[in-house]
Amino acid sequence: MSRTHLRIALGVVVAAAALYAPYYFQPTMNQELSRALYFAVAAMGLNLLTGFNGQVSIGHGAFFGVGAFTTAILMDSHGMTFELTIPLAALLAAAVGVLVGIPALRVRGLYLALVTLGLAVLFPRIGQKYVKGRGGVALVRPDRDGFDSLLDALANDQWQYLECLAIAAVLFLLAYNLTRSRIGRAMVAVRDQEVAASTVGVNLARVKVGAFALSAAYAGVAGSLSVMVDRAADATDPTVAFRNSIEFLVAVVIGGTATIAGPAIGALVVVLLRRETDGLIEGKEVLSPAIFGAALIAMIYVLPGGVVGGLRKLTDRILPARDGEPPGPVAAAALEPEAVATPGGAGAGPHTRAPTTKEKP
């Protein structure tokens, strides 16, 4: 069996399972899975920016929030249909993304992480100051009827799950095609070597700001979907945007950075992990973040390349050769940076690198 066959088989099984799930599970579990789906959309957005374009953001909770509030306010105060608000939420989040992406051109790596962290910390405070929902707090709760199933055959929870699934599937397909296009290759080139990319004609500013806008739009759509699943857009808790931002990043890394399936797997892991650790011991709510944090560290140890990285390693062991590609050191090096790591780890890296940098003028 070749890799392509394996992939197709796996894809069919996953798609069948995803379509059958809402009929199999109870409504609470369906809600949890819908949550995983919108989480996956936000994580995919972040993956486009961080995984493929190399711009680290700890602020996607803010774009997510922009999307959520756009939808909630448009439905609550302007009586719009839920589905109509989704593209508007995406557009508005993208606009905010451009606003953040332009100053982000000047800063990179850690500094960018910092600026975006500020975004996540600021967002709920701005929300609390300017958004006044019912009761005067920054919480907007549209009517339940706005999300009711349009088909008689489906219960509300099933309808919502399938709507999230359809939107997520479209956005994942879009991301898949994008990363294999000219734009996607430009994004990866900018990530790997900015200066070199610009010398071969990649417009750095356009690619980076574009990646920011697209990524923010994904997060905005996710926020929009979250209003349907969680029934409210909420900025009353000042830590919520920050926590979301962290969890999106966690989903990307746990699933597998710069892969297409990674964010979906990561989102499922994060949402289920949170569900399992919440209320593990009665009256000890604080135990949940302790276990969540410890689990994160443990997962990085066990799967440094994320779940997808781990699966690739496994298939490499079972099916040694790739399709039409002889097993060689070049392929191995491209696929698994860990495999060519020197045994000394952190200590040995610079030694092996030093001569190459000296050779160049």
Place this chain on the structure above:
Amino acid sequence: MDLFIRYVLNGVGNGAVYASVALALVLIFRTTGLLNLAQGEMALFSTYFAWKLTSLGLSVFVAIPLTVVASMVGGAVIERVLIRPVHGPDKSPLNVLIVMLGMFLALNALAQLVFSDDAEPMPKPWASVSSPGDPTGADRIVELLGVRFSWSVIGLVVALLAECALLYVLFQRTKVGLKLRAVASNGASARLVGINSSAMLMLGWALAAGLGALAGSLVAADRGSVNPGLMAVVLVYSFAAAALGGFDSPVGAVVGGMIVAIAEALTTGYVKALSTIELVVPFALILLVLVVRPTGLFGKKVVERV
């Protein structure tokens, strides 16, 4: 004018705290190139430890030094056990970021599980007057040249000056400091001349944890109590301070801390529209500086080779 001086003095007190934590961030950044997101929560854990010691009857003057020493051991252990296996030039930088985020969540929760999930009174290591309703007493005020200083400002500034002096002597006047600087400036060459760089990395984390513990204990004493959310806000301002000064510059950390805190005190004092969103100030400052001078006020520019 009186009001202006009062705002500035408030700012200086806070600035000393932000500067201490920013110094800890800079120490770790210089030796390992990492931005330690868990710095605040490490300090929070230490601060609860200090509170526990004082609640067991120890004097605050014994409790804080003991905490600093214990935190240094803890910091070294964290570097060795949690950070080193996932950090290196050939490993994904995102993995170490996730480990630090995990530490951030877990340490905050652990502090609440092990010690207390409530606000606990922290005794002040400087002069205070007992006041009803306040278990640790209010700060004593001294008047100097017509300006009223609170003892907490003096205590915080003295602690910051002591930290700076100690770090200066350690880095510039001792052999260990020379090794630390060597590892920071070029790890590979430092190893080639026989410096145990692993030990130096552990020492860097230990120093940072110790600084954080001291800053945490003092800010808790200044605010009167330690609570689980105490250091998260301080960390945000300290990030701002370190970014402003440049992540590789200790001088920048101190100057940045003061600028951020005084700017915060003045703007929230005079601009009423900024109440509750005072956090806008440090980020506006960061953004401004990074756009004009991406490496911070005192940072060195790194030349990139292709």
